[in-house]
Amino acid sequence: MDFAALKARQRAERHSHPENLALRVHRALSWLQRAELAEDSDGRFVFLWIAFNAAYATDIDPQHRLSEQDAFKAFLHKLCSLDSQKRLDQLVWQHYPQAIRVLLDNPYVFQSFWDCQRGLISEDEWTGRFANGKKQAAQALGSNDTATVLGVVFNRLYTLRNQLMHGGATWNGKVNREQLRDCEKLLGDLVPAVIAIMLDSPDTLWGDAVYPVVKHP
Template sequence: MGLRVHRAISWIGRAEACDGDDDARFIFLWIAFNAAYADEREFQSIPQGERAAFLDYFGRLTALDSERRIYKAVWQRFSGPVRLLLENRYVFNPFWQHHNGIDGFADWEDRFKASARSFAQAFQAGDSARVLSFVFDRLYVLRNQLVHGGATWNSGVNRAQVRDGAAILAFLVPVFVDLMMENPAVDWGRPFYPVVA
């Protein structure tokens, strides 16, 4: 856990130095998030998948979050940016599947509406793990757009989701790290890249 936290904090610090560069800030914060949650299981021959790994990690975090810091952050501080992110079709994976001609996604608009209803139900029920799952599904699409070259650096198009995504990560990832540090006895998984001298 110490190595995970150390690495995550180092990337959070690097992200804080990105004044005015939301693309870089988002990417560095995503690296911090990866440092905190990624488990060696993801690198084994049959990985469990990003979504399952997120949900497992979020479940552990929210179970330990007795003060409901995560829920309060999403509800009080970022309800606007989170809502806008979830209403943005450009960070909804089935939208891109459809526009890339992949069969089975012609109903992306119905899926988009269903996702919005499911998010609202999770939010009203106070199910922080599911709420985070919805938020990070969208952030993962944004991450893919940036990391895989599907966006132009500092573009004038679709800036709001990058700015809001970076702001959401900048607030949540340190909360995740704090919860991990407050619960060092929990099995947070083994980093796949240990320090080898």
């Protein structure tokens, strides 16, 4: 699945889509297209994350607003429950099992490691959290729990996202190339799968998209 195939499908089906789904998919596809045009891993990862964000972000009352990580975990669980063609299962268990295991073993995409470097928590605290995270992931891997595995994976991707978006990494730097390439490839296949599942489920309640289009008279 790529932008061209998904865009052709969206054009053919969008007349029957609810407005919120149509807006989410339209925006996500625009960023997926931009990601495919990127010639560097840093740019491609950033554009892919924006595409994912466009798909899942929901405008809700601030009093009930989830943290961003809780929001995309809930979104991933919802996608897995709707994934009748098992696209996400195939990515996790057939295409990227080794890359996921390497990612989960990498402390540099684990936020608590960086909290320790900043003196916010002790070394025992971050290593304990790291061990618990790996244990949780191992249990999910052992039971083929795709949604939980993806939730843990996206925690790591979120740390990498923060490093890039907040200027905590050098463009085309040498210190994070391997992990960035693995994450970019994984996200490059996950985002089209996410969009396809949403297109498969037009009658699902996706919620109000953030920053709706405002029409002036």
